[in-house]
Amino acid sequence: MLTIHRTEREFDHLGEFFDLIGPERTRRLHDAAAEIARRLDGGTLWHVNSTAAGGGVAEMLHILLPLYRSLGVRAGWLVVGGDGRFFEVTKRLGTALYGSPGDGGPLGPAEQTAYLDVLSANAGETRELLGRRDILLLHDHQTAGLVEILGGEVSAVYWRCHVGVDEEGPASDAAWDFLAPFLSGARGLVFSVPWHVPRRLGDHRVEIVPPFVSPFSAKNRVLDEGDVRTCLAHCGLSAPTAGPPARGPLRALRHPVRLVAEGTPNPGEPSLVQVSRWDRLKDMDGVLAAFAAHVEKGYLTLAGPDPLGIQDDVEQGVWFDRCLAAWRELPPATRRRVGLLCLPMADLEENALLVNALQRSADVVVQKSLAEGFGLTVTEAMWKSRVVVASAVGGIREQITHGENGLLVADPADLSGFGTLLARVAAGEVDTGGMGARARLKVLRDFLPDREVIGTARLLDDR
Structure with missing residues (x-):
């Protein structure tokens, strides 16, 4: 069910990228990579999401993992799998996080059980893969339950939310009622914009890190x-x-x-x-x-x-x-x-x-x-x-x-x-x-x- 997404190549156009961002930003990039490597202390930074293709998160990880490799940071990518029931629940969660009731279905105990059963099965496949010095960076609602399940297996777990709603309402409240209890063990949370951080998570450590695009990807490279x-x-x-x-x-x-x-x-x-x-x-x-x-x-x-x-x-x-x-x-x-x-x-x-x-x-x-x-x-x-x-x-x-x-x-x-x-x-x-x-x-x-x-x-x- 769980798969390792292989990204063995290095970041294409690295020199061109350094030229694009200039020497000061290049220095800061190298310093940041060195800091991540120091924090890992020989471990691996694992990004975990629910798809290897399609969607902004997967597109970013296809860029980010080779960049880490080129900068000397050990990083990997895990993709959780699931059955139809799991993705029915996570689709409902994702829609609710945008403030929409979607199909109007519940997010109650039965849905929580279906969600956690699949994530527990995924986690069981990581026992021989993860090391005590590794760090997990989990992406979006499909992976939030792994904070609790895998927290004791690694050095730290962080969770990142790429979606949100500008004004909280009944649908988003229902989604956060479901997700928030899973996040208590996260070392930190990441959101793309500050106004998507729900009030109930105000006591967590939160970093704001917007997404990015690569100038050299097929979607953004120069075309004559x-x-x-x-x-x-x-x-x-x-x-x-x-x-x-x-x-x-x-x-x-x-x-x-x-x-x-x-x-x-x-x-x-x-x-x-x-x-x-x-x-x-x-x-x-x-x-x-x-x-x-x-x-x-x-x-x-x-x-x-x-x-x-x-x-x-x-x-x-x-x-x-x-x-x-x-x-x-x-x-x-x-x-x-x-x-x-x-x-x-x-x-x-x-x-x-x-x-x-x-x-x-x-x-x-x-x-x-x-x-x-x-x-x-x-x-x-x-x-x-x-x-x-x-x-x-x-x-x-x-x-x-x-x-x-x-x-x-x-x-x-x-x-x-x-x-x-x-x-x-x-x-x-x-x-x-x-x-x-x-x-x-x-x-x-x-x-x-x-x-x-x-x-x-x-x-x-x-x-």
Whole structure:
């Protein structure tokens, strides 16, 4: 059930990364790595989560583990497994942590038993793996029960929460009623933004460490205009490109893309893109409604993973179907200016390259979340110097200062306000060049991998 995710390679482009962050930050990065190694004293820093692919946590760990290896820190990655009942409970927990009742099911003693039984089985497989000097850094609600179960096996256990709600309510209270008792033995807790720390955990040691993106990953690396056009053609959003076969990373483009559209973008017209899960909290149908009602010029692409390729999250199919029904109800002229794009999930590098190209091709990147943990899709777009129009929720508020490096609508349910912002950018009323440049500088300063290592060193420092 428990698996070790192997990351034997070292961090690609290490020298380029040092050049990017400069000598002072490079020195601080090396000092932080040395501090983590000192604290481990020959042990291993184990990151533990519930998936090796898909989602922001897995994407970060694919970057972080090779970086640790390159910096001389012993680190590993464990992935807990579970049965259908376990993931039903954790899905309910995750939805509740965002303040939504989700399926309305209970989080009572029976659910706690199902949750702990699976984590206990996972823990039983670590007995010969973990050493007394090791440190565990557990990620999210799927792993919180391991604080208590494995606390006596290692030097220290820390727990990190990547999700949260801006205002506590009945649903989030129920989730914390379930989780908080498991956290009493944690040496420290980590949250992405300070306002996601629930009041009941105020007496714990808490560090704020925002997530990060890698400039060199498939989702964020530089793509030239020809590469972007090739990716868009693969998605059906532009005419096929002439020339030699795809080279380099573009050779990964081999799985079909599902595009629902009656028209494609016209050359020179504004391009608006939201890339998200098909999820209620990402509000793709709200973006569609705001665009249809308020944006008279431009083409909107709503892109997400193909629900047919996601067997463990049937709700994505439900919300895609809802968007599809709303698209079909649009007037024909408006319908021709909207495409619903389902990206293949069989090859994660291919998926990441397509996301990269979609964001780089956009004049406006949209993120109209109803709730958000941090919002790495916003970070990724800002790194590409895109203007992001987003809801002022969760970690998006930590990233975007309205009018400086992006645009925010205070109330994500305000379709008129959101549509008006989109229309302003599409009509050329915003200095997209200056705003996009400031967005990239924000990511360079605050949301690259060295900040993660420095934050972890601060967390582990018990002196």
